[in-house]
Amino acid sequence: MPTFAFRQYHPRPLEIIDTTLREGQQSSLLHDHHKYFFTTQDKEEITRALILYGVKFIELFAPNVSAQEAADWQAIKAVRDELILQKGYTFLLAHVRCHPADVEAAIQAGADGLNMYIGTSEISRSYNHGQGLDEIARRARSLIEDVRRNHPHLVLRFSGEDAFRTREADLFRVYDQLADCVDRFGTPDTVGVATPATVNHRVHALRERYPHVALEGHFHDDRGFSLINALEAVRCGMQYVQTTLLGIGERSGITSMTALLFNLFIDREYDKLEGYHLRGSYPINVMMADKLRKLVPSKEPVSLTNRTHSAGVHQKAVINSSTTYEAHPLDQFGVTESEVLLGPLSGWNIVHYFLREICGFTLDEVTAKAIAADFKQRVYRLAPGDSPASMLIAIAEKEYGLKPIHVPEQFRNAVEQNMTDSATSSSEIRAVPHASGVILRSKR
Numbered sequence: 001m002p003t004f005a006f007r008q009y010h011p012r013p014l015e016i017i018d019t020t021l022r023e024g025q026q027s028s029l030l031h032d033h034h035k036y037f038f039t040t041q042d043k044e045e046i047t048r049a050l051i052l053y054g055v056k057f058i059e060l061f062a063p064n065v066s067a068q069e070a071a072d073w074q075a076i077k078a079v080r081d082e083l084i085l086q087k088g089y090t091f092l093l094a095h096v097r098c099h100p101a102d103v104e105a106a107i108q109a110g111a112d113g114l115n116m117y118i119g120t121s122e123i124s125r126s127y128n129h130g131q132g133l134d135e136i137a138r139r140a141r142s143l144i145e146d147v148r149r150n151h152p153h154l155v156l157r158f159s160g161e162d163a164f165r166t167r168e169a170d171l172f173r174v175y176d177q178l179a180d181c182v183d184r185f186g187t188p189d190t191v192g193v194a195t196p197a198t199v200n201h202r203v204h205a206l207r208e209r210y211p212h213v214a215l216e217g218h219f220h221d222d223r224g225f226s227l228i229n230a231l232e233a234v235r236c237g238m239q240y241v242q243t244t245l246l247g248i249g250e251r252s253g254i255t256s257m258t259a260l261l262f263n264l265f266i267d268r269e270y271d272k273l274e275g276y277h278l279r280g281s282y283p284i285n286v287m288m289a290d291k292l293r294k295l296v297p298s299k300e301p302v303s304l305t306n307r308t309h310s311a312g313v314h315q316k317a318v319i320n321s322s323t324t325y326e327a328h329p330l331d332q333f334g335v336t337e338s339e340v341l342l343g344p345l346s347g348w349n350i351v352h353y354f355l356r357e358i359c360g361f362t363l364d365e366v367t368a369k370a371i372a373a374d375f376k377q378r379v380y381r382l383a384p385g386d387s388p389a390s391m392l393i394a395i396a397e398k399e400y401g402l403k404p405i406h407v408p409e410q411f412r413n414a415v416e417q418n419m420t421d422s423a424t425s426s427s428e429i430r431a432v433p434h435a436s437g438v439i440l441r442s443k444r
């Protein structure tokens with residue numbers, strides 16, 4: 001028996017249901033990177049990070065998927081239990097087919113809730129399981145009534161898989177039979193066909209028809225709409241949204257947790273952010289990327305790439321004021337650095353800045369312009385793995401005879417510089433050299 005029942009919990013305005021360890025494990029990225037699965041240790045670390053971040057609902061596979069999944073349930077539960085005193089209770093939900101074997105295995109493993117699903121669209125009914133709508137409703141109801149009777153503490157969700165290709169009348173026909181015995185209805189966009197307009201319509205229709213049942217969303221990214229659809233659903237009053245770290249999942253994946261929370265922040269939906277440790281967003285993305293053996297993807301809003309500047313025009317402006325090309329308060333999501341990359345697109349301003357402020361050379365603008373012209377030509381011939389910064393320094397020293405000012409040993413690792421920057425109220429930025437350019441670290 002769990003030590004804490006869902007009935008004692010007051011759900012927040014937005015509850016993330018993280019499914020990195022279920023939907024996320026279906027990501028082909030694991031195969032692309034020759035990893036194939038998360039190790040038990042990976043799962044423990046992901047669970048710990050999610051709980052510390054403030055996530056209260058974590059979805060896992062039904063334990064009968066494999067012996068390994070069953071063993072991992074216990075390891076994950078141990079991490080959850082360890083953190084109860086510090087962070088309160090986190091609910092572990094099992095993703096189960098509407099099938100007694102899955103339900104039984106989940107209950108045996110100690111699940112706090114069941115996320116039941118069965119296809120309701122015509123395609124899904126024809127090619128997945130062959131049951132008609134009334135049969136789906138009858139079987140689900142009998143299973144759910146059984147669970148309710150014998151395990152009243154469990155939190156129960158029912159989802160019509162492929163809900164956005166299920167006619168509204170068909171979905172209602174099934175959901176009408178279950179509305180009095182579930183806690184939530186899911187409405188998964190299984191193949192990513194939804195648009196903000198269809199999400200708006202569907203959420204309003206479900207809210208109106210089932211005012212006492214909470215709604216949960218799960219949006220796939222086949223059209224690149226998983227983020228905007230989740231945002232729209234939340235705006236329309238959906239309280240539970242399934243997300244994964246970095247948005248990984250089957251095919252193009254689903255909504256990224258930090259992308260959703262970041263956008264709610266920008267839209268000033270502050271009540272929806274209750275209890276989430278937003279400054280932990282970039283660190284949790286880095287942890288996840290590391291598990292996948294890749295970098296935080298550039299399409300993830302909470303990424304360092306979103307603070308990296310390559311074009312000369314941008315670099316010059318960013319040195320003067322970062323707000324010119326940095327519109328959003330990403331520092332509040334843990335991205336406290338900006339990168340300015342030295343390369344073929346760099347202008348003389350950044351070359352001057354780098355050589356003078358970072359490397360300690362004394363040089364005038366005319367020399368900086370000449371060095372920049374040489375550098376820009378030669379950098380095209382840089383061998384893979386060689387650093388543009390080293391090439392630039394070599395040109396300055398060998399061909400222009402520049403010498404850096406002597407920095408005593410104890411200060412070598414701390415080249416500090418103050419710059420005026422309207423984006424940072426403290427106006428203090430630390431610039432450090434980096435193999436491919438400059439990293440600006442704001443001290444906040």
Ligand code: HCA
Pocket residue numbers: 023026095115116117159161162186187188189190191218220250
């Ligand atoms: C799956 C399908 C699913 C289920 C979502 C849900 C989907 O991979 O099992 O049960 O809410 O996208 O429909 O992920």
Ligand code: CU
Pocket residue numbers: 023188190218220249250254
């Ligand atoms: Cu899915």
